[in-house]
Amino acid sequence: MEKVILVGVENQENFKTFTESMAELANLAETAQGEVVGEMIQKRQAIDRRTILGKGKLLELQSLVESTEADVVIFNHEVSARQARLIEEVVNVKILDRVQLILDIFAMRAKSKEGQLQVELAQLNYLLPRLVGQGLALSRLGGGIGTRGPGETKLETDRRHIRQKVTLIKRELKQTEEHRERSRQKRKESSVFQIGLIGYTNAGKSSIMNLLTDTKTYAENQLFATLDPLTKKWQLPEGLETTLTDTVGFIQDLPTQLIEAFQSTLEESRSVDLLLHVVDATSSNRSQQEDTVLELIDSLDMKHIPVLTVYNKADLLDVDEFVPTLFPNCLISAHQEADQEILTQAIIKQMKELFLPFEMTLEPKEAYLITQMQQEVLLDEYEYDEEKNNYFLKGYAPKQSKWVREVSDDLLEW
Structure with missing residues (x-):
């Protein structure tokens, strides 16, 4: 395991969610198989445009890296290539940011061919603008001052290779997307009622999928345990056949590259008749997680879909003191089989309102x-x-x- 130091700057823009965001960064680092050996926090009016941290704090970070023998420093902010290079010159270890960390976890979790392609596309889209070189001079070879010489530079070759790779991946994903679209259209034409699971990462979506359908979906107490969408048939006790779709979890500041890359996956949820918004009822940051998911539902043009909020992990909290904030809702534990009936009846109630x-x-x-x-x-x-x-x-x-x-x-x- 690599030794990791976490760095965050608290400012006017992020002070409301800063503490939870840093705790989440620690969870992300551990999910990526890193060992957190130190943390550095600085309060500033704004992030330093050159090195994120101020000069004094940067030297403190250098000392902390040396004393803990850390292998990598992870910033809770998006770090440009120039910033990373300037920080690296001082601390002499690998510099990553929150986006790269999330992409790394996705790369680790992706099992299907489509999932791997989506992650690779997101990584390449993130890398492309971060290739540092001579700017426009490199993209206009063949004439003018500064463009003479033996030919293309290594950097421009890298750019061209990445662009070609992105085009190939997009083409391959397009074929998969068309296959998905045909499957979705087939389900729609058959009038099968479609239910989609959506929610913050590690809220328990896959556990609920297992509870309702008796499948053995991978469900662990980990961030982003599910990347590949899974659709299963679920027959209600009354006999009605439905489909249940499990999708990737959301997180604060979900990288735009991932949203773009996972469009075909998210399309699975966009065409459902009812969304089950799964919420970790035990989370100390529950309201922030709820807001994050609701904002993403809005941005993904899914606000028109009816939502049933499923508060999960009831076995880990004092039910008498629990106060729900979203309606309609139900409170269950996905690990208690008896709660299957509670959830089923809550879903049936919603269906009756739609039918x-x-x-x-x-x-x-x-x-x-x-x-x-x-x-x-x-x-x-x-x-x-x-x-x-x-x-x-x-x-x-x-x-x-x-x-x-x-x-x-x-x-x-x-």
Whole structure:
């Protein structure tokens, strides 16, 4: 394990979330298999444009690196290539920033071909503007002062190689995206109700997926344990078939490169009918985490999708003292099987609000349709009326359901 020193500058822009952000940085460093051996914090009106820290603090950082024998210094801010070079000249160890750390964890976690390509694209997009050289002179070789000589420089070759690599990855991801789109369209056409899990990293989305679907999704107490989206069928006790999609977790200051690279993955959540916003009820920074996810939902054009907030990890808190802040909601523990019923009923309640209530009758010869209906609508009750010699059905159907389209107005009430 590499020895890590964390550095943060508290200023007017970040003072409200600074403490939590530094604690999160420590978790990120440990997730990346680093050992945190020191921390340096400076309070300033603004970050130093040359070296992030002031001169005095930079020398203190140099002493701290030497005394702890640290291998890497990680800044809780985005560090430019020039800043990194100037700091490195003083402290003589590797300099990383929060974005690079998150990208590194993503690279470590990505298992599928698509996930690996998305991470590589994000890393290359981050690296490209940080290639330091002679600026415009390098991109206009072939004429003018300063462009004569043996040919392309190593730096320009690197730039060209990265651009070519980015183009190839985008092309490959485009094919995967088209395949995803076809799968999504197929699910939409089949009128299957789609549920998406969304939330802060390590809130327990994968554990909830396992609780509902009995799958063995990788679920650990780690940041970004899930990178590759997973869609599974989930059948409600009443018989209605739905799909449940688990996606990558969010975090404060999620790098824009990642949002761009993971567009196809996030598209999985954008087309769902109901979002389950999973929140770690035990987090000391719960409201900030909720705000982060809600802001990202807004920025990803998903604000129109109904949301059920699922407060998770109830087994680790005093339930009597818990006060929810988002509605509608339910409080559960994904590790207690009994709570599966609480969550299921909360989801059914939301579905009923989105569906159209109906009442209808079927002749005995149409009784075979009841089994099919149970898979496609929420059927509250059905019974055989001996006097009238027909079946009476009552329930809730999705607005786009064929049952809503086919049942005549005198049999459909809402």
